Amino acid sequence: MGRRFIDRNESFQCGHCGRRVPPSKRSCRNHCPHCLYSVHLDVFPGDRSANCGELMEPVRVEYHSKKGYQIVHRCLRCGHESRNVAALDDELQPDNLEMLLQLMRNG
Numbered sequence: 001m002g003r004r005f006i007d008r009n010e011s012f013q014c015g016h017c018g019r020r021v022p023p024s025k026r027s028c029r030n031h032c033p034h035c036l037y038s039v040h041l042d043v044f045p046g047d048r049s050a051n052c053g054e055l056m057e058p059v060r061v062e063y064h065s066k067k068g069y070q071i072v073h074r075c076l077r078c079g080h081e082s083r084n085v086a087a088l089d090d091e092l093q094p095d096n097l098e099m100l101l102q103l104m105r106n107g
Helices: 095-105
Strands: 056-066 069-077 081-085
Touching: 056 081, 056 095, 069 095
Parallel strands: none
Antiparallel strands: 056 069, 069 081
16 A cells, blocks of 8 residues: 555644644644654554554654655654654744754754
């Protein structure tokens, strides 16, 4: 079965820092732009079929030649890792540049 992407661009409240995150104008956002944490909800982007639901910690930033900078998240419960494109150019809430740079230095 091939990869499927389900377009979900919804607002949410961050489970780590508690801030409200509006939908992105750029693309679907799966992480908080302030603390960069995510939640383990998906197997494939937007499918909501992961039965975990735990916070995913941002652990490093990787560069992909076609997608640009990606935040790598690791689930605090099961260790699953996933990647999401950093949203530095989002008009409403760009990703926290200082947090991204810190991940680059530590990763």
